[in-house]
Amino acid sequence: MSLNAKWVPMKWPCGPIEIARISKSRPADSELRKTIEGWTQPSTLQLLKGTPINCLVVDWASGTADDEAQQRALKPLIAAGRALGLSFVGKVGTRENIAAIVAAGRAAGLEAVMMDGPANHPLDLPVILGFPRDSVDWDVTTEIFSATGNVWPGVVLPTMKGDTGVGGPTGEPWMDSNGWFALLARQMVSNKSVWLEIDLPESSGALPVESYCRAIADSRAYSSHWVLTLDAAMRTGMLNSDPQAISVWKSIGVMLSFFEEHAEWATYKPMGILAVVSDFRGPNSFLSGETLNLLSRRHVQYEILDRKRALAGSVTGLKAVLWTDDDPPSAEQHRNLLDFVEQGGLVIAPKYWGPAGAGPRHEYWLSGYDIYDLGKGRIVVASGGFSDPFQLARDTHLLVGRENDLARLFNPGTTNCSTSIGPDRRKEIVQIVNYASRSASYLAVWVSLNAHGARLWSPGSKTPHSLECIPESGGTSFELPEFSVNCAIEIERMV
Amino acid sequence: MTAKMKSSRRQFLGAMTMAAGAYLARPSMLSAQQAPAGRVAVGLCSVYNRQVVDVLSTMFDQLGGLEKLVRGKTVAVKLNMGGTPTLRLRYLQPGMTTWAHPQVVGALVHLLGRAGAQRIRLLESAWLTTEPLQQFMIGAGWIPGDFERSANRVEFENTNYLGSGKTYARFMVPHGGLLFTGYDLNQSYRDCDVFISMAKLKEHRTAGVTLSMKNCFGITPCTIYGQDVPEDEPSLIPTGGRYLLHSGARQPPKSAPPAVDLNAPKEDGYRVPRVVADLVAARPIDLAVVDGIYTMAGGETPAQGAGVSVAIHPGLLIAGTNCVSTDAACMALMGFDPMADRGTPPFERCDSTLRLAEQLGVGIRDLSRVDVAGTPISKARFDFRKAWNSLV
Numbered sequence: 001m002s003l004n005a006k007w008v009p010m011k012w013p014c015g016p017i018e019i020a021r022i023s024k025s026r027p028a029d030s031e032l033r034k035t036i037e038g039w040t041q042p043s044t045l046q047l048l049k050g051t052p053i054n055c056l057v058v059d060w061a062s063g064t065a066d067d068e069a070q071q072r073a074l075k076p077l078i079a080a081g082r083a084l085g086l087s088f089v090g091k092v093g094t095r096e097n098i099a100a101i102v103a104a105g106r107a108a109g110l111e112a113v114m115m116d117g118p119a120n121h122p123l124d125l126p127v128i129l130g131f132p133r134d135s136v137d138w139d140v141t142t143e144i145f146s147a148t149g150n151v152w153p154g155v156v157l158p159t160m161k162g163d164t165g166v167g168g169p170t171g172e173p174w175m176d177s178n179g180w181f182a183l184l185a186r187q188m189v190s191n192k193s194v195w196l197e198i199d200l201p202e203s204s205g206a207l208p209v210e211s212y213c214r215a216i217a218d219s220r221a222y223s224s225h226w227v228l229t230l231d232a233a234m235r236t237g238m239l240n241s242d243p244q245a246i247s248v249w250k251s252i253g254v255m256l257s258f259f260e261e262h263a264e265w266a267t268y269k270p271m272g273i274l275a276v277v278s279d280f281r282g283p284n285s286f287l288s289g290e291t292l293n294l295l296s297r298r299h300v301q302y303e304i305l306d307r308k309r310a311l312a313g314s315v316t317g318l319k320a321v322l323w324t325d326d327d328p329p330s331a332e333q334h335r336n337l338l339d340f341v342e343q344g345g346l347v348i349a350p351k352y353w354g355p356a357g358a359g360p361r362h363e364y365w366l367s368g369y370d371i372y373d374l375g376k377g378r379i380v381v382a383s384g385g386f387s388d389p390f391q392l393a394r395d396t397h398l399l400v401g402r403e404n405d406l407a408r409l410f411n412p413g414t415t416n417c418s419t420s421i422g423p424d425r426r427k428e429i430v431q432i433v434n435y436a437s438r439s440a441s442y443l444a445v446w447v448s449l450n451a452h453g454a455r456l457w458s459p460g461s462k463t464p465h466s467l468e469c470i471p472e473s474g475g476t477s478f479e480l481p482e483f484s485v486n487c488a489i490e491i492e493r494m495v
Numbered sequence: 496m497t498a499k500m501k502s503s504r505r506q507f508l509g510a511m512t513m514a515a516g517a518y519l520a521r522p523s524m525l526s527a528q529q530a531p532a533g534r535v536a537v538g539l540c541s542v543y544n545r546q547v548v549d550v551l552s553t554m555f556d557q558l559g560g561l562e563k564l565v566r567g568k569t570v571a572v573k574l575n576m577g578g579t580p581t582l583r584l585r586y587l588q589p590g591m592t593t594w595a596h597p598q599v600v601g602a603l604v605h606l607l608g609r610a611g612a613q614r615i616r617l618l619e620s621a622w623l624t625t626e627p628l629q630q631f632m633i634g635a636g637w638i639p640g641d642f643e644r645s646a647n648r649v650e651f652e653n654t655n656y657l658g659s660g661k662t663y664a665r666f667m668v669p670h671g672g673l674l675f676t677g678y679d680l681n682q683s684y685r686d687c688d689v690f691i692s693m694a695k696l697k698e699h700r701t702a703g704v705t706l707s708m709k710n711c712f713g714i715t716p717c718t719i720y721g722q723d724v725p726e727d728e729p730s731l732i733p734t735g736g737r738y739l740l741h742s743g744a745r746q747p748p749k750s751a752p753p754a755v756d757l758n759a760p761k762e763d764g765y766r767v768p769r770v771v772a773d774l775v776a777a778r779p780i781d782l783a784v785v786d787g788i789y790t791m792a793g794g795e796t797p798a799q800g801a802g803v804s805v806a807i808h809p810g811l812l813i814a815g816t817n818c819v820s821t822d823a824a825c826m827a828l829m830g831f832d833p834m835a836d837r838g839t840p841p842f843e844r845c846d847s848t849l850r851l852a853e854q855l856g857v858g859i860r861d862l863s864r865v866d867v868a869g870t871p872i873s874k875a876r877f878d879f880r881k882a883w884n885s886l887v
Contacts, residue, residue: 364659365627367731398626402633410583410636442585446636472588473636479586 003112003126003143005193006263007055007087008256010048010228013235014040015073016066017059022232035236040073042080047238051253052260056081057114057227060090061101067094071104078109087111089128099123114146128195133181134285138188138306146195146227147185151176153218154201154211155414155436173414175435180292182222183270183418184280187304194224206233209248210437210485213255213459217486220259221418221431223266228252255485258459265429265488268420272302273319274400279307279327287389288324294393301406301419307333315340320400323349324386342375348396350385366395410444410477417445430489432480441482445489451476452492458483464490530856533817534558535824537869540788541810543590543598551602551784554814555610557868564689564782566611571687574600574619575694575710575786577795580635584797584804589635592806593797595693595786597637599812601645603693603784608646615646618683620655620713625732628653654681655733656718663719663729665752666777673769673851674759677752677777679719679729684778692780692818696787696811696825698879699795701741701767703841704829706822707783707815708848711774712767715740719747740770764837764845772851775818779857783821787811787828792883805886809877819849819858820865830878833860840880 018036061067078088090110102123114128133147156174185194219226237245278288311333360370372379386392414436421428434440455464470477536554555561575595590596621631628651629639643649660682667677694710702709722735728750743761793804815821823833836847849860
């Protein structure tokens with residue numbers, strides 16, 4: 001038995017453990033209790049018909065008195081699901097009797113267990129390890145691993161905190177996205193899959209359909225999986241065949257199918273002429289992670305390199321390296337980075353570690369940095385080190401130069417994009433996600449290449465829409481029709 | 496954050512006062528009191544291509560020739576690149592609607608170079624950033640290298656902060672000013688022999704029209720006139736839009752020249768035209784160039800949606816040696832009465848910048864007293880409101 005990278009996961013809250021959980025927060029909610037009992041019934045699995053969902057995440061053990069009843073209640077559900085071709089992953093929230101719990105799970109038909117930390121001894125089932133996303137131990141991640149502490153994708157509206165306005169540092173609408181973390185996970189452990197667990201936002205009723213679809217798009221466009229989670233109102237509605245809930249459910253299925261039909265995009269390589277280098281661990285994780293987030297907000301496309309393994313050979317395909325950690329490069333990295341600079345590369349670092357004797361110069365528009373010209377390139381050093389990721393992302397974009405942008409959005413509003421390239425380098429994909437509930441309109445996308453042709457793929461449409469390639473500023477522009485949540489431009493490159 | 500001063504604060508203010516005094520002594524400033532008319536040239540130009548150079552060249556000849564104005568001089572050109580570089584009206588590039596088109600900028604640079612300008616400096620206060628102006632241009636899809644190739648020694652400066660200078664330059668408004676006694680600006684507006692305002696032919700929700708004069712609203716640095724600036728001294732980086740000029744809700748830092756009257760109305764329709772009139776009196780425009788080949792009607796920004804700005808094609812270029820007279824001709828070409836004032840289009844909710852500038856002695860708006868060369872206004876008129884009504 002092994003973990004399957006093709007699993008499309010969904011959280012399936014049911015059974016006594018879930019009832020005990022909601023009894024603490026909503027003790028009087030008898031309808032929700034009825035819903036949970038309903039979702040424990042095997043017949044509910046029929047709701048999955050026609051969707052790509054093939055893996056259900058269920059509570060298996062919580063270390064409480066409810067565990068035995070939970071496992072008993074799940075057995076018919078698991079058996080029925082297995083007969084339908086579904087896989088089940090059991091969440092285990094205890095270390096007591098772990099071997100027995102897992103063995104029981106295997107006997108009941110579970111194919112894996114999900115746990116917050118590694119077990120001390122081998123288990124009968126493969127493990128999906130879970131981590132808070134700000135402290136992922138990249139060295140012990142499992143083939144599939146999960147991350148908690150993610151944000152609910154969307155626009156954060158400015159609010160007031162006391163007498164102080166709270167908004168994004170750009171002064172523009174602030175968008176919450178997990179895209180940067182998915183990119184990080186993908187590039188730190190390239191052959192593994194990350195599942196994002198996201199707490200649903202507080203809502204008085206059912207979440208709007210766009211909200212669900214955005215959460216799917218924000219994960220899948222960056223090659224991760226959101227463990228699909230439905231709110232209580234939605235689950236109740238589906239159980240009662242409420243037309244509105246069924247309609248939302250169909251749209252969720254369409255969005256999931258869209259990404260399954262284009263599963264090859266997830267294998268494309270993220271593009272970037274800037275590499276962000278860090279160990280992304282411990283004290284370095286906040287600055288480096290938030291810098292990635294803020295570079296994404298500026299539509300800067302980047303590669304991510306694990307400092308522990310990066311730059312072992314000559315640096316190719318890059319124009320700039322942002323070295324975010326205070327730790328200096330190893331002797332080998334040092335040599336390769338200096339070669340890169342000598343050949344015309346740019347290195348941005350918190351400390352100077354270039355050849356002794358070089359004197360810095362300054363630019364009036366770049367306050368707080370020392371610039372060392374070496375060969376054809378530059379090492380740019382922050383005089384006081386790095387501390388503010390917003391400033392670092394902005395200055396990095398400025399130093400790399402907009403002339404090196406790979407993509408630009410015009411009328412971006414609340415959209416963001418990611419670019420990736422196919423294995424034969426003939427196709428480039430630009431995936432665009434809209435983080436607002438209002439449709440994106442008059443969005444134009446510019447890419448820095450000469451396009452041979454382009455097609456627009458949208459969820460729900462089996463055939464692509466041909467896009468005109470408009471030469472502009474040494475690249476190509478595309479004018480996109482109005483869209484709700486997401487779309488993707490498939491570009492044929494001139495090679 | 497506050498601006499770093501290499502010298503003491505006292506020396507800093509003293510240096511600025513000396514600069515202002517030197518500037519006030521210039522004869523061109525003093526002669527502005529007599530409200531000169533200048534000359535205006537109107538050219539028909541339907542496309543952004545080589546034709547722009549030819550039409551502008553003819554127009555400059557009609558104005559008396561560019562060479563005698565710029566030969567051997569440092570020429571500063573205030574561009575018209577307001578707002579963010581990524582915002583467009585529908586899918587149209589900003590040069591087609593909101594900003595003077597890069598083809599017109601390039602044509603002007605080329606003609607300035609050909610006329611012997613020693614140094615050409617392209618200036619703009621790039622929105623919310625200290626990045627070099629070239630980077631801001633690239634963000635909009637422009638290619639600054641095109642301008643550099645159009646003439647010798649072309650420079651760029653983002654004037655929304657201190658920029659490459661050591662101190663801000665102080666410009667006092669003759670006769671005390673309408674809203675502020677003076678303005679502290681990026682030194683680029685002082686360190687030039689000739690100042691050109693290159694604007695787009697368009698309307699403005701707060702000022703009625705955005706032409707060569709209103710373009711100069713953007714010469715004010717947001718490190719001094721922006722939202723959230725410190726109480727005492729300029730900020731290091733622009734902190735927001737020119738909120739305090741619009742609303743008067745607060746004063747600029749104490750280091751800047753003070754308001755004429757702290758109790759002046761807080762209404763933007765009162766304030767913005769006065770700030771503009773003050774600025775063009777304090778920092779005179781030697782040549783106004785207005786791009787009206789393609790533009791938009793209904794407003795100054797590419798706001799999307801029904802009932803807002805629409806793209807139009809007047810096919811016009813306008814230039815003049817006096818900004819008030821040039822803007823008066825532009826208004827007439829747009830189908831407005833340049834003698835109009837508050838309550839009459841396009842000044843439905845604001846005072847007329849033209850009247851206020853005329854009062855300050857900058858120039859005259861009565862077209863019967865202005866020499867208009869080239870295509871007669873009556874034959875080139877493009878009614879903005881009629882176009883807007885037909886397209887919305």
